[in-house]
Amino acid sequence: MNGLISLTPEQFTMFQKFIYEHTGIWTLDGKTALLSNRIRRRLRDRGLESFDDYYKLLTAGTVAGELEAFIDAITTNETHFFRTNDHFEWFAGPFLDDVIARAAAGRRERSLRVWSAACSSGEEPYSLAICLAENAPRLAGWTLQIVGTDICEAALQTARAATYGQKAVELVSPERLARHFIADRAGDAWRLKPTVAELCEFRRHNLLDPMPGPKFDCIFIRNVLIYFDRGSKPVALRHLVNALNSGGFLVAGSTDGAHDFLERLERRSTFAYQKP
């Protein structure tokens, strides 16, 4: 197949709708080259010549794992440790101070559940885990759990491996690198120490679906709703707010445009919203 062939406007619309229905992501008109490149990889893997043939195979649902592989191919998984550091300083500072004080006063359990929703390859939940590890003395005896979820299985596999290249850890201070990571022999890959890695578990979850299981005290939802639209964003946010404990916080990325849809929460800062 000619590597330069692009989706026609009709094919683009077809895939745009399919992606939206399955993920909530609205691929902007004008992203034809990007989407063509991403889907072309699936054509190659399936030995197909045309986008129409691939669309038929994808929508027939007869090839096990193809929908997941397609979603892996079209998602944008960019992330790194301590992305937007203010959010982690708030988490390790005012947020933890408050939950610890309330537990000391007997007003809450000594347990903390955190959800990194759309965590990509794990850098966000592991940054949260580093914050908890650094507060270990004042969290002694607490039950701590960080759940990282994403729709992209390939990204989750990287998260579970807990080993990262130099670019992912660029914003991690040398002290933190030495304390929480083990360098490989060549010094170009960094593996998280079990003390941090063990705080996190990873599962596949679609933000368009309700989150099963116990509720959370804090949810990070950053740099994903920017790809959603006015139809899918409130659906995802409704599920996220439902998954929060009373008094729990939602932390939203500055570009995610969550504000308009969070009337059930009280705004505590430019990024932190609290459930009454």
Ligand SMILES: C[S@@+](CC[C@H](N)C(=O)[O-])C[C@H]1O[C@@H](n2cnc3c(N)ncnc32)[C@H](O)[C@@H]1O
């Ligand atoms: C740019 S990354 C953001 C990662 C991290 N939250 C951060 O801020 O660095 C966006 C992630 O959202 C995931 N995503 C997109 N649509 C999703 C959906 N419907 N459900 C769950 N995850 C989704 C993608 O697979 C991708 O890993």
